[in-house]
Amino acid sequence: MKHDADVVVAGGGPVGLMLACELALADVRVVVLERLTEVDTTIKAGAINSPSAEAFYRRGMLPDLAEVQRAAVEKFSSFLRQRQAAGASGVQRPPRFAGHFAGIMLRGDLLDESDPDFESPGPASEVGLVPQEALERLLADRAAELGVALRRGVTLSGFDTDEDGVRVHTSHGSLQTGWLVGCDGGRSTVRRLAGFPFPGTDPEITGHQAIVEMSGSEKLGAGWNWTGTGTYAHGPMPGRILTVEFDGPPADREAPVTAEELQTSLRNVSGVEEVEIHKVLSATRFTDNARQVPDYRAGRVLLAGDAAHVHSPFGGQGLNLGIGDAMNLGWKLAATVHGWAPEGLLDTYTAERHPIGAWVLEWTRAQVALMRPESHARALRTVLTELTGTVAATTFFAKKISGVQHRYDLPGGHPLTGRSAPDLELADGSRLADHLRGGWGLLLDLADDEGLRGRAAGYGSRLRVLTAVCSGRPDLAGLLVRPDGCTAWAADTPDSATAPDDLDAALRRWFGAPDAAA
Known part of the structure; x- marks a missing residue:
């Protein structure tokens, strides 16, 4: 049966648009259905965390986000000027902001930036104050540039699935597609119609x-x-x-x-x-309704963002959690559409993202408990406020909130495996992120090892190979980076004798079998 699209995404907010952009980068025909006729201007999230900033950086969006941040900083300065003019007492610019937990501010001047978890953040660390509305507009423009069909004013009313695909019914007719992804928010129609369980705690x-x-x-x-x-x-x-x-x-x-x-x-x-x-x-x-589906996939229907997990907005985790879902799912679904995905690849979406979502739910529940207007919560806030006045506690909370500690449980013993790839500065003046813009995998050869490069033969457009010099990491022999920026394999120079076998396993696990002719 001929499909009108390879993938239909229900929901044209930041998560749906990010997913659509990732799919379009991989030459997947994608249609986004959005019930609103214009970008949603309702005030929502006001910042992005480190994994989100890195994701946008790796796709070349950092300059636009920096412009948005400049405007946000000016609004903050305007807020201080207005309070001074109105005669408010004690108006002064606060210390550098490093996040907050239940409204308890974390001071950036108490942050231990020598902590290894903050290693090699690159230019992405300079951007964070990005309101959701502005981000949605940037992603809508990017989606248009990539040829995504964004259909506004269209409501999804139902769908039928079989082994060949999904028939999506909308207020403007029906679409035949291979896959349907619900990015349609906390009261997701896709989640409800597909029958996903949604356990959790009441508000x-x-x-x-x-x-x-x-x-x-x-x-x-x-x-x-x-x-x-x-x-x-x-x-x-x-x-x-x-x-x-x-x-x-x-x-x-x-x-x-x-x-x-x-x-x-x-x-x-x-x-x-x-x-x-x-x-x-x-x-x-x-x-503070906090719920999460046990599995983000039911056959040919998947969920991402608030459709898969809901919680209070405290700590600003919701938008970022959804962007992480989109980055993780995009390349895996594209590989499945194109037929080269290794067995079980799509199931790793839930396996990798569900634990992070579960952590966010617990993190927000804890903040609600601290905010309660009763004596026990007040006492606990006092203790926590004292703790966050220390370097150790500020660093702990900032690492959690910023997402720099996020790690997937992947095979391999190297400290970088499963973590966001470090933004290495290469000898030619480029950085690692510059070589990830097309949404492909990357094998970075830092030891000029012909044998290492030869193991990547036969992967075609799935994987690019780059031989480079990085003076900042003389110990590192090579990196295998997935399209979402996650390190799938890494080896130090002394480990080069065993590294090739581990590399072969990682290549097949994430990029399938190489072309037989190669």
Whole structure:
């Protein structure tokens, strides 16, 4: 049966668009269905972590993200100027930001940047303040450049699957495709219709996040604040507020968020009766509902992003978790579409991503527990605040939040195996990331070893081979880097006698069998 597309992606937010771009890089015909007619301008995530920044860097998007960050930094400076002009007390630029845990700020000047987990971050470490709306616009432009068919204003209403593919039914007709991926958010239609189990914990909070025009805000505390009735945040951009009340989930998640609702919540949590909200520019409700599907795949239907896991937004992990899903799934699904995927490759998507998703759920649950307006949580916050005033604790939390510790459990004993490949600076002036832009695998030969290079023969466009010199790592003989930037194999110079057999195993595990003629 002729397919209208190799893959249909339901959901045109950042996760769906990132996945579509990864598929298009690998010459997969992909159609994205998005129910909204325009980019969603609702305030959501405000930053990306290290794995996300590295992913965009490896695809050549870092300059655009740096421009977005410059605009975000200017908004923060504007927030400080407005507070000074309004007569707020104690206004000063805070120490370098290294993240937060339940609103407890981590100071960048206490970060031990000599820690090995921060090794070789490269230029990606310089970008982090990227709001979700801006990222979605950049990804939509990139998807268009890559030839992705983004169909806005189209709603998925159902689908039928068989051994040959999926028939997707929409508000604008039906599509025949080989695979369907649900990137359609926490209330995913694809997840529900496919019958994925969704176990987890029920919500206990109602949260609001908004950009508003208001008066009386000079009496609000800047940053995160805890009170006897909940938690609120003010800043780091003009008009941005966030409130958390422990009175159960909202009665109606779909109802428009009004100025009256936000004002009532902010006054209740902050105790500042003088604050008045005159206009809502962007607003959303959220809860701490925390759930995750046990398996991200059911036959020819897969899930990514919030469709596979939901949790509170504390710590800014949601967007980044979804981008990681898209990077991990994209090349594996493309390999399956093109028919060269080794047996079980697609199943490694769940095996690798599910543990990270489970960690994020636990991480956010812990933060909700710390925010509770009761004496035991207050005592624990005091202890944790003291701890995060130390270099060791700040470094521990920053490594967790930034994602630099993320590692897949892959075969091989080298310390780099399973981790994001270090952004090595090569003798010709290029960096490792420059050689990953096309979404292919890379065998980096740092020992000018003809035998090593010969083992990569027969993989064609699946794998590129690069012989280079890296003075910064004289101990390293070679790296095998997957298309998602993960190190699949590494060898130091003294290990060269056993490295080839390990390399053969890694090549076949991730890139299948070489062409017989080669």
